[in-house]
Amino acid sequence: xxxxxxxxxxxxxxxxxxxxxxxxxxxxxxxxxxxxxxxxxxxxxxxxxxxxxxxxxxxxxxxxxxxxxxxxxxxxxxxxxxxxxxxxxxxxxxxxxxxxxxxxxxxxxxxxxxxxx
Amino acid sequence: xxxxxxxxxxxxxxxxxxxxxxxxxxxxxxxxxxxxxxxxxxxxxxxxxxxxxxxxxxxxxxxxxxxxxxxxxxxxxxxxxxxxxxxxxxxxxxxxxxxxxxxxxxxxxxxxxxxx
Numbered sequence: 001x002x003x004x005x006x007x008x009x010x011x012x013x014x015x016x017x018x019x020x021x022x023x024x025x026x027x028x029x030x031x032x033x034x035x036x037x038x039x040x041x042x043x044x045x046x047x048x049x050x051x052x053x054x055x056x057x058x059x060x061x062x063x064x065x066x067x068x069x070x071x072x073x074x075x076x077x078x079x080x081x082x083x084x085x086x087x088x089x090x091x092x093x094x095x096x097x098x099x100x101x102x103x104x105x106x107x108x109x110x111x112x113x114x115x116x117x
Numbered sequence: 118x119x120x121x122x123x124x125x126x127x128x129x130x131x132x133x134x135x136x137x138x139x140x141x142x143x144x145x146x147x148x149x150x151x152x153x154x155x156x157x158x159x160x161x162x163x164x165x166x167x168x169x170x171x172x173x174x175x176x177x178x179x180x181x182x183x184x185x186x187x188x189x190x191x192x193x194x195x196x197x198x199x200x201x202x203x204x205x206x207x208x209x210x211x212x213x214x215x216x217x218x219x220x221x222x223x224x225x226x227x228x229x230x231x232x233x
Contacts, residue, residue, distance in 0.1 A: 031219065033218075033220055035221075040126075040225065040226075041225055041226075042121070042208055042210075042223030042224050042225050042226055043162075043208070043210075043221070043223045044223070045218070045220045048218045048220055056218060058218070058220065088160055090162065092221075094212075094219060094220075096219070098150055098167065098169065098212075103164040103167075104150060104152065104164070104167035105150075105212070106152070106164070106212070106221060108161070108162040110160070110161050111160045111161060111162075113160065
């Protein structure tokens with residue numbers, strides 16, 4: 001099983017619908033992140049969480065909300081999806097200390113391709 | 118100001134040749150890490166190589182090496198003996214350890230195409 005699992009892998013939804021992207025991890029990391037990637041761009045931070053009670057906005061949080069249900073679970077919601085939220089979404093976890101054995105502290109999920117029509 | 122700048126939207130390299138992908142960064146932290154990731158068409162982010170700001174030697178991982186020039190704030194990726202499977206998007210990223218969220222800041226990427 002993957003260390004960081006994102007569901008669904010692909011999703012097509014209609015404008016105005018509420019949608020939730022889920023992320024679960026087995027790394028035991030406290031820190032979790034949601035990133036968004038648009039075509040031709042790098043990843044940008046949407047939200048991050050340092051523990052269950054610590055949720056913070058990132059660079060592009062408008063139109064998104066998150067929930068940290070447990071140390072292992074961090075969900076991203078689009079309350080009312082719009083077409084310009086069509087993107088590839090990544091969940092990631094981080095270890096405070098980088099080391100060779102854990103990709104120097106960062107582990108990404110496989111991504112969720114979201115299309116809003 | 119951009120934290121990470123990748124100025125080459127696309128690069129071509131002949132199979133078996135070496136190629137350098139450029140990356141410059143901007144930070145006031147003394148402690149930071151620089152990453153390179155590969156993103157094939159399937160979309161996943163594949164970790165390639167890491168350089169810590171206090172590491173004195175350039176990082177190497179197989180055919181990948183990182184040319185770290187701290188004074189110039191550059192962290193170029195060198196791929197030796199290119200293979201067809203190296204065709205992908207490549208992202209440079211930075212993690213600042215002293216400030217903020219410890220998130221990764223990404224560049225806009227370089228699309229590498231390996232020509233047979």
